[in-house]
Amino acid sequence: SQHPSLRTGAAHLVAEICQNNEYCQDKLVQEGFLELLCNQLDSDDDEACRVKALYSISCLCRDYTPGREAFSKLDGWSIVVRAILSDIPKLRTKGCFFLGVACDDNPKTVEELARMGLVQQLASILQVPLELTHEHVLRLLLTLVQHSQDARREAIDPALGIESALKDRLVEGQGKDEFRESVAHITNLMKLCSTKDEEETADR
Numbered sequence: 001s002q003h004p005s006l007r008t009g010a011a012h013l014v015a016e017i018c019q020n021n022e023y024c025q026d027k028l029v030q031e032g033f034l035e036l037l038c039n040q041l042d043s044d045d046d047e048a049c050r051v052k053a054l055y056s057i058s059c060l061c062r063d064y065t066p067g068r069e070a071f072s073k074l075d076g077w078s079i080v081v082r083a084i085l086s087d088i089p090k091l092r093t094k095g096c097f098f099l100g101v102a103c104d105d106n107p108k109t110v111e112e113l114a115r116m117g118l119v120q121q122l123a124s125i126l127q128v129p130l131e132l133t134h135e136h137v138l139r140l141l142l143t144l145v146q147h148s149q150d151a152r153r154e155a156i157d158p159a160l161g162i163e164s165a166l167k168d169r170l171v172e173g174q175g176k177d178e179f180r181e182s183v184a185h186i187t188n189l190m191k192l193c194s195t196k197d198e199e200e201t202a203d204r
Contacts, residue, residue, distance in 0.1 A: 004046035011037060011052035015059040025064045034060055034070055042079045051090045054083060058098045068102065068109070077113060081121055089133050092125075096136035103143050110144060114151040119144060119160070126165045130172040130179060138185035145192050155193045166190050 014033060018024040028034075037060070040053035057076065061067040071077075077099070084095040099118075103110045122141045126134065144151040155162050170186045173179030 004044075004049050007040060007044065007046070007049045008052045011040065011049065011056045015052070015056040018056075019059040020063070022064060025060055025067050028060060029064075029067050029070050034067070034076070035074055038071075038074050038076055038079050041083060047088055047090070050083065050088070051094065054080070054091065054094050054098065058094075058101070062101065063105065065106075068106065072109075072112065077109075077116060081116070081118060084137070085121060085125070092133045093136045096133075096140040100136075100140045100143050103140075103147060107147065110147045111150065114144060114148045114154070119151050119154045119162075123155075123160050123162045123165065126162070126169060130169045130182060132178065134169065135179070135182045135185065138182055138189065142185050142189050142192075145189065152192060155189075162193055163190070166193070 014028060014037070018028050034057065037053045037056050041050050041057065044050050044053065057071065057080075061071050080095045080099060083091040084099075086092065099109075099113065103113065119141065122137050122144075125137050126141075141155070145155050154160065166186050166189055170183060170190070173183045173186065
């Protein structure tokens, strides 16, 4: 449709129909709705349409392995990563949440995202001063590092600059209620990504 309100409404309807409904998830995936929603998320010029497309995709894939596999074949993870890297706060927040849930649901997804270089992409977001969306970026990065040795090895690479970025963001967030969760995630990440710990382990 040429009308953003209709595209937004249609995506919302798909989400409501298929959420926690395997029969509807199966039918909608078979009918090619994932491809349409991926195109809407990646290419639509209306912010609300993109946000609703992401919501629909998450409902089609959540707790439904065939949906997640079909999404992966469409290079859907890359599309969500591009959404996270956008300047639209809702896309970043919801994209990080979706990928975090997908990682919790399936260890294979963690490794797939790690191979795609998601650690480096998230690290690039953390190079700028602390903002509210960083909470979700940090949570996703923590999930990757906790569940993937490859992700952790990449995160502790000094060339990536994660450790110094985390220190800077920690200083900015300390003592501020709105950044309480971010500070907690940063603290946990710094423990996992400390190069000093790695060096001490190697010396033993």
